[in-house]
């Protein structure tokens with residue numbers, strides 16, 4: 001069924017709904033790609049999406065689960081390797097990504113080097129891999145920091161982002177690359 005997304009918030013919630021369905025319907029492990037093919041899957045996504053938008057459920061379940069994944073062991077969040085791990089910024093700090101634990105995962109040095117100054121969506125696109133290959137833990141965290149930044153800027157209710165560009169998760173996740181509008185910067189208040 002076609003889903004009409006009306007703003008940035010819904011664009012992010014739709015992606016969260018897929019993460020929830022990946023676990024609930026497909027029992028997806030964190031690093032393995034999701035399949036996202038069955039009718040049941042998409043039906044579950046739709047209902048979950050509506051509940052997220054209506055506030056009947058929250059994203060905290062995903063995020064709580066992510067905490068467990070982090071606690072579960074020292075593994076690269078991208079490939080599962082256990083050697084040469086380092087903390088990696090999901091949205092690079094060189095592109096204004098926050099220096100907080102929400103924006104960080106453990107990564108092996110190979111993945112960290114290969115990803116370089118890209119966010120996970122850009123990196124997987126460059127590898128010609130669909131977004132459903134991005135590990136659950138990484139995607140859950142990316143969505144969280146991106147939504148928080150849109151809320152901070154008041155662009156979570158924008159009906160396209162950036163203005164005139166429609167609603168694409170790819171663009172929505174580039175929020176940190178855009179200057180904070182003058183009218184919303186603290187100095188203008």
Ligand SMILES: [Zn+2]
Pocket residue numbers: 076077078079080081107108109110111112
């Ligand atoms: Zn790795």
